[in-house]
Amino acid sequence: MNSDRASQFSSATWRLLIAGVLAAFGVFDGPLDAGEANPPDRVTCFYPLSPGQDSVDGAPVIRRPDDFASLRSGFDPQVMAAWSSYLKVWQAHHDDPSDAAIRRFLGLAGDEPFAMRESAGRAAPSWLRWRRGSYRLVESPHFQVFTKADVSATRDIVTDLERTHWVWTQLFFPLWESRDQVAAALSGMAADENAGAFVAANRARLIPRGRMRVVVFSDKNQYQAALADSVPGIEQSTGFYGDRKRTIFLYATDDDSAEDVATRRHELTHQLFREATASGLRQTMPGSRDQFWLVEGIAGYSESLRFHGGVATIGGWDSPRLQYARFRVFTTADFLPPRELHGEGIAQVQRRADLARWYAHAIMQTHWLMDQSGIVDHRLWVLTKLAELYRIELELRDSAAPPELTLGDMQQFLSVSDSDLIANPVSGDLHELCLAGCTVSPEGLATVPPQDRLRWLDLSGLKIGNDDVRRLIPDPSSLRQVSLEATDVDAGISRWLARARHVQELDLSWTGVGDELATPLPEMKGLQTLWLTGSRVGDAVLAVAGRLPELTAIDVQRTRAATDAVNRLGQTRPNLRVNPLALRDTP
Numbered sequence: 001m002n003s004d005r006a007s008q009f010s011s012a013t014w015r016l017l018i019a020g021v022l023a024a025f026g027v028f029d030g031p032l033d034a035g036e037a038n039p040p041d042r043v044t045c046f047y048p049l050s051p052g053q054d055s056v057d058g059a060p061v062i063r064r065p066d067d068f069a070s071l072r073s074g075f076d077p078q079v080m081a082a083w084s085s086y087l088k089v090w091q092a093h094h095d096d097p098s099d100a101a102i103r104r105f106l107g108l109a110g111d112e113p114f115a116m117r118e119s120a121g122r123a124a125p126s127w128l129r130w131r132r133g134s135y136r137l138v139e140s141p142h143f144q145v146f147t148k149a150d151v152s153a154t155r156d157i158v159t160d161l162e163r164t165h166w167v168w169t170q171l172f173f174p175l176w177e178s179r180d181q182v183a184a185a186l187s188g189m190a191a192d193e194n195a196g197a198f199v200a201a202n203r204a205r206l207i208p209r210g211r212m213r214v215v216v217f218s219d220k221n222q223y224q225a226a227l228a229d230s231v232p233g234i235e236q237s238t239g240f241y242g243d244r245k246r247t248i249f250l251y252a253t254d255d256d257s258a259e260d261v262a263t264r265r266h267e268l269t270h271q272l273f274r275e276a277t278a279s280g281l282r283q284t285m286p287g288s289r290d291q292f293w294l295v296e297g298i299a300g301y302s303e304s305l306r307f308h309g310g311v312a313t314i315g316g317w318d319s320p321r322l323q324y325a326r327f328r329v330f331t332t333a334d335f336l337p338p339r340e341l342h343g344e345g346i347a348q349v350q351r352r353a354d355l356a357r358w359y360a361h362a363i364m365q366t367h368w369l370m371d372q373s374g375i376v377d378h379r380l381w382v383l384t385k386l387a388e389l390y391r392i393e394l395e396l397r398d399s400a401a402p403p404e405l406t407l408g409d410m411q412q413f414l415s416v417s418d419s420d421l422i423a424n425p426v427s428g429d430l431h432e433l434c435l436a437g438c439t440v441s442p443e444g445l446a447t448v449p450p451q452d453r454l455r456w457l458d459l460s461g462l463k464i465g466n467d468d469v470r471r472l473i474p475d476p477s478s479l480r481q482v483s484l485e486a487t488d489v490d491a492g493i494s495r496w497l498a499r500a501r502h503v504q505e506l507d508l509s510w511t512g513v514g515d516e517l518a519t520p521l522p523e524m525k526g527l528q529t530l531w532l533t534g535s536r537v538g539d540a541v542l543a544v545a546g547r548l549p550e551l552t553a554i555d556v557q558r559t560r561a562a563t564d565a566v567n568r569l570g571q572t573r574p575n576l577r578v579n580p581l582a583l584r585d586t587p
Contacts, residue, residue, distance in 0.1 A: 041371050041424050042304075042316035045170040046090040047163040048106070048113035049097035049310060065171045074380040074397050075174055082183035083173045085195070089186070090170060092195040094310055101200035105185070106166075107141050107208065114162050116140050116155065127245070128215065128226070141208050147216040149252035156256060157216060157264065164265050167305060167312045168272050174383060175392050177209060177278045212275050214248045223251035239263040241270040243285055258431045258453075262303040262320065269299040273390050280391035287389055289345045294385055296359060297366030304367070308427045315371040316424055317416050323432040325364035326414045327458060328357075330437025335407040336361035368413050369402060378402045411437075418444030429453045436460040436483070442468045453478050460485040460507070466492040476500035483507035485531070491516045498523055504550075510534040514560070518544045530554045533581060539565040546573055553577040 040063050066072070066083045075083075093102045109115040121135035124146045138145040140158050142165050147154045169176050176182075185204035189195065217223040220238075227234045227249060234240075238260060239250040248267050253260050274281065287295040304319035305312060316322075328334040334357070341361055344352075352358050369378040380399040387394045416438040426448050433451070436458045445464055451473055458481075459469070465488040473479065479500050484493070490512030497506075498520035505528060508517070514536035521527070521544045528550050532541065538560035545554055546569050556566060557579050570578045 041420070042313045043171065043370075045167045045312045045314065046094045046310070047166050047307060047312050048108050049093065050113055051098040051103070051111060053097050053310070065173065068377050068379050070377045070380040070399070071383075074384075074399060076395055078183060079174055079179065082179065082186060084191075085186040085189045086173060086182050087170060088189070088195040089199065090166075096196070099196045101203075102196050104203075105199040105205050107206055113159070114141050116158060118151070121146060125213075125245070125247075139211060142211060143214055144211040145214045145216060147252075148218040148222065149216045150218075153252040153256070154216060157214075157250065157252070160261065160264060161214065161268060163307060163312070164268050164302070164305060165272065165276070167314070168269065168276070168302075171314060172272075172383070172386075174394060175273070175277050175387060175390075177276055178206060181206060209276075212248075212271055213246060214250065217249070217251040220251050220253075223249065237263075239267050241267040241274075243270075243274060244283065246271075246275060258320070265302045265305055266299045269302040270295070273298075273386065277390055277392050280393070284391075285346055287346050290343050291385065291389055292344060292346045292349050293341045293358075293362040294366065294382070295346075295389060297362040298370075298382070298386065300359065300363030301366045301370055303363075306428055313427075315367060317414075317420055318424075318426050318430060318433075319367060320432050321360070321363045322367055322414065323434040323456070323458075324360055325367070325410075326416075326434045326438075327436060328360060329364075329407070329410050329414055331460075333407060335410060338365065338402075338405050341365065364410070364414075365405060368405065368410065371413075416440060418447075421445075421447045432456045434458040435462060438462070440464075445472065448472060450474055455479060456481045458483040459487055462487055465489060466496070469493060470496050477502060479503050481505045483531075484511060486510040489513065494520050500524065501526075503527060505529040505531075507531040508535050509555070512536060514538065515540040517541050521545060521548065524548065526550050528552050531581075532556050532559055533583070534558045536560060538562070542566065542569050545569070546576075551576060553580055555579050555581045557581060557583055 043063055043065050045065060064087055066080065066087060072080055089102060089105060092099060093106065096102070103110075107114070117139045119137050120133055121130065121137045122132050123137065124130045124135060128146065130146070130148075135146055135148045136154070138147060138154055138158055140162050143158060143161050145154065145158055149157070169178070173179060173182075185202070185206065186198070189198045217226060224235050231240065231242075239248065241248050248271055250264060250267070273279070273286070287293075300321055301315070303321060304316065305314050336357065341358070349355070349358060366382070369382050372378055380396070381402060384394075384396050384399045386392075387396070416435055418439070418441055421440065421444045430451050431453055433448070433454060433456070435445075437460075440462055442464050445459075445462070445468055450471065452475055454473055455478060457473065457479060460483050469484065469489060476482075476496060476499050480502060482500065482503055482505070485507045486509065488511075489508070491514055493513060494516045497517070500520075501523045503524050504526055506524070509531045510533065512535070513532075515538050517537055518540040521541065525548065527548050529552060530545060533555045534557070536559065537556060539562055542556065542561050542565050545551060551573075552575075554569075554576065555578075566578060570576065
């Protein structure tokens, strides 16, 4: 089950708590040079396209899953040859989705990426207790989906499951149970041979080994009611994979939000390692004795999967989970030593009081292992360890364990510079963006395209101004949390803030913002936390803030607010925490 995401707080909130407690796919020539200044930080895979579907020029095609020197030296040459040939087939599909021979080999449908067959439900597992005819069965090449959701929502879910499955087969090919089938089918393909011509001549095709089971409830209430008795804490989840029942449980939502999609891919990763490999676990849980962090870490890593421009990318500085990690590491110096993380099994982890923190570090450290360049490559160790955890038989050379990770290593990994942004540009929508503690200039930030779905923005400490913020987020209505602490924004940001009506936490500490903030504040009726420490606000802002119905905390220390006004605010709103920060003598 996926843990709740770690809550993201502004740096001021954390101080309060502390006070209280590939260069281009297909032309890549080999591993990156050790001295390369800004190596790619993500891996590129492909996914099924419709015939005639064009890829978008400029898509971030970075590097292949097998473009790592240690992988090539760690696996049997035949495995690596099969892996490279398999990726060539996907490259050929990407270049020409209409190629009938490639489509036949991969088992893709004629006019669609893959076929779906729908029928009235008659064979749901007995433990679901679903009446015949009260649900529908949807079958795709690799999934059997029992659903009470509507047709459109179900098809979207199945589409994402199939896409994610195909990406997983590319990324973790050596662990895939169909690896040998691929090797036999593509045996003899020369390195410079056209993949389409080869599969056309050989007329081979991949045969799925069986369908994996998924249950989709119509909504959250139905999901919780059906599983409450058998799954403790189900109310805190948005989906989970049941090892013993070999089933993913999900529910449909109106908007299929980013969190819903992330959960689905997280749980599917658990299912794929268990059911799409020759796992010998049987009834044993992976990570039952130790190393459970990697079971959840690799599933959390899969949440970084993005589809855009006809390609899929995994990893990268803009991965959602790394935004939370960047905040934790740079703002609070929070760090969980690998020795503590690695030594715990599932039972020990479930007893932890800091489970959200544990998940954050498990996923963060997995990103560190998976996203490393050719300078330090630990992917072979990850694949080896996953094979051990899931009892998958592989012939591998011994892989050296990663060095003892330090806080400094993690800070270096999470730090983002202008050159990093240029080398690894953002494609698509972001929902979280934290660059606090990074060395990003206005020029670097300008490489991030305008965002209209961002919920959390933290640019604390960057030397950026009003124009930079307005360009990045032209319409701030989606924002729920904003931190512009110690930036160069000033009174001119007020008009932009007037449209950020749904913000719940706002941090303008140590900025040039003054009493002009009194104009947009009344529109932020859901504002709960307001940090104005060291800003230029005065009594006018206090008067308006005192009327905000949801406000629970405000800090106006070292501002122009009069002591009498601050005291009056505390008297009129006794439940409001006024000036809760414990400031040092110097800012």
